[in-house]
Amino acid sequence: MKEKVEEIMTKEVITAKENDSLLDVATVLKENKIAGVPVLNEQEEVVGVVSEADILKLLENFHWYTPIFTAHDLIHIFGEDLHDIQRDIEKASEMKVKDVMSKNPETVPPDALIDDAARIMHSTGFNRLPVVDSNGKLVGIVARADIIASLYER
Numbered sequence: 586m587k588e589k590v591e592e593i594m595t596k597e598v599i600t601a602k603e604n605d606s607l608l609d610v611a612t613v614l615k616e617n618k619i620a621g622v623p624v625l626n627e628q629e630e631v632v633g634v635v636s637e638a639d640i641l642k643l644l645e646n647f648h649w650y651t652p653i654f655t656a657h658d659l660i661h662i663f664g665e666d667l668h669d670i671q672r673d674i675e676k677a678s679e680m681k682v683k684d685v686m687s688k689n690p691e692t693v694p695p696d697a698l699i700d701d702a703a704r705i706m707h708s709t710g711f712n713r714l715p716v717v718d719s720n721g722k723l724v725g726i727v728a729r730a731d732i733i734a735s736l737y738e739r
Contacts, residue, residue, distance in 0.1 A: 590702050591695035593735045594716050594725035600625050601635055603683035610682055623715040624686045631715045631723055633686035643685050692717045703732050
């Protein structure tokens, strides 16, 4: 039976830097089929987490965005406003991760109990927690799916 985060965490973590563009991060999320990554500063410290949800929240600020319509639908509906849509998309893709990430995320040490990580996720609403060592360096990430899989193994 697995009890500690280090037993279920992903050790090879895909990360973002706080000055990466949103377009680059969105591409990394899509290519790796993941929903979020820890964000590191220049000292390699965890300063945030950026997720698909953070990016979608940004899109909700644009008057034309709706998750219901396809790009084709938007072209028909906002035909003459395509220039505005293109400008908004370019603006969003040039934004930096630090502008949309969840800052100062909860973290857990590798020897934290899985139950404690689950409680933190439940109370904060986060689906993933960076795992950091005693020096604050990233050593892994534990996601909600990891916890669910560990329950299944029990």
